[in-house]
Amino acid sequence: MPSLKELRNRIASVKATQKITKAMQMVAAAKLRRAQEAAEAARPYAERMEAVLANLATAFEGRDDAPLLLAGNGKDDVHLLVVATAERGLCGGFNASIAKLARERAKTLLAAGKTVKILCVGKKGFDSLKRDLGKHIVKTIELRHVKRVAFENADEIGILVRQMFDDGEFDVCTLFYSRFRSVISQVPTAQQLIPATFENAEAELPEGNEAVYEYEPDEGEILAELLPRNISVQIFRGLLENAASEQGARMSAMDNATRNAGEMIDKLTLSYNRQRQAQITKELIEIISGAEAL
């Protein structure tokens, strides 16, 4: 049984921890709102882009002159996994779940005899993956100094990825990030960037619309210009979704931590009071039995 003093110290320390987690939760809540707004503000662009590209892509289906970024280079040997995670921890299973999804994919690909290259965006993903997949990591991009993800940050990654593709360093590129659904639910997602896929583009353009569109310059040139850009846009969207997810995950993790700390304080206070009372009773008994003995 710990002494009264020990109990008092423990209560004080848990209280201090609770204050920190509470503060972190509130900071995360404030940041979450901003991140969520940013993610929502970026959606129209990415969605329009996808819809237009999906529209254009159907025109090129099965044609030999389709751009490589759309059709791929016909091989499936070297896979590049772009793993986007947070720069900081203390956000529940956020980083771990993205890393886990990427790791599973990497293991399946390796087992199938493919070559895997990993591009880490964010330090936490690198920390987690370097243990067993360290030799596959080709580069790590840290966004620690970036307060708010701007399009330029995503564009830099996009340019790097495109350059690697042009140099023939990989055949298929997949982006891993966490889709923000709500504060308590973030879904780790794998999205194939190269060759481009448009599975989540809604067919919002009315039917037969592509026939009446006039293109200036022609479809091929527009596609050639938009496809590289689309990679940056998709990465940008991934990063923004990630930022919102990170804050959401941290908020609920810190909420849990604060609640746990509260429970612990209650328990400790209870046993502290019990022990104090036991001690008083013991002292009384000593005094009374001492008085009786006289």
Add this chain to the structure above:
Amino acid sequence: MAEAFQFELVSPERLLLSEEATQVVVPGSEGEFGVMAGHAPMMSTLRPGVLRVSRPSASEEAFFVRGGFAEAGPKGLTVLAELAVPMADLKADDIARQIREAEEDVADASDDASRMRAQIALDHLREMEQAVGSN
């Protein structure tokens, strides 16, 4: 009074403008073109330049846009631009100063990658200067 149509200007970061317009002049990669209500459906890529919006209230606004495309359809005109800045926010001497700084960056760059980045930034500023100058 010309008929109004829905016009949207979207950058990757946010929706800049979503309102009624009577006429929009877009800097297309194959020349500037004006869009008014009921324009035939078309799609064009953009070159860096000035986009002008005329509102039903007869007021005008100009934006510097770079990279992206314009889509005119039955629902109106949507311009997706990688960069879109109101011309009112661009000052010629500010840009001239930034260009000087960028030129120094290019000269000071220690390796190829950073020189390339500085050069791109410089080119972008020059395009902007040109747009402001011709305005």
